[in-house]
Amino acid sequence: MQEQPDGLIAELQAKNPKAFERIYERYSESTFGIINSIIHDKHLAEEILQDVFIKIWNNAEKYNSSKGRFFTWILNIARNAAIDKTRSKAYKNKQKNLTTEYFVDIIEEKTSLSSKVDAIGIKKYINVLKPYCKKIINLLYFQGFTQAEASEELDMPLGTIKTRNRNCMNKLREILTS
Structure with a gap:
């Protein structure tokens, strides 16, 4: 850094x-x-x-x-x-x-965070998080979903998304500062 x-x-x-x-x-x-x-x-x-x-x-x-x-x-x-x-x-x-080629690219990108997290150099930090953290971070920070949209996408209550997002970001912050 x-x-x-x-x-x-x-x-x-x-x-x-x-x-x-x-x-x-x-x-x-x-x-x-x-x-x-x-x-x-x-x-x-x-x-x-x-x-x-x-x-x-x-x-x-x-x-x-x-x-x-x-x-x-x-x-x-x-x-x-x-x-x-x-x-x-x-x-x-x-x-x-949009063309179908565009949608194929999006589908491929949604299955993996690696290209996105590599863009800002935090792949090694994201990889140690729990799977649900990876999903939430991907939706909220890399795909631009709102918390309400992420709640719908993951079929979780909005409050759960907010709590898990806060916990995941705190864990990521803890990893980055240690």
């Missing part, structure tokens, strides 16, 4: 374009991986990536290191932007006209 680039973040917050370039170089590949794992469309994922980095530039002063790591802040922006796009009417209409 890379250490927190506090000086670089301070420069970004001071609107230094060189700092922004360095942050883009450092984080764009992983950020693209998360977006693409939700969107499944390379060109659209690239557009969203641009939007994400514009948000990072415009909202850099809102980042607070006491609330979490900078990389986590970026990934949350990316994940939310990708999920927002999947919920948009234009995206939903586009999905109605």
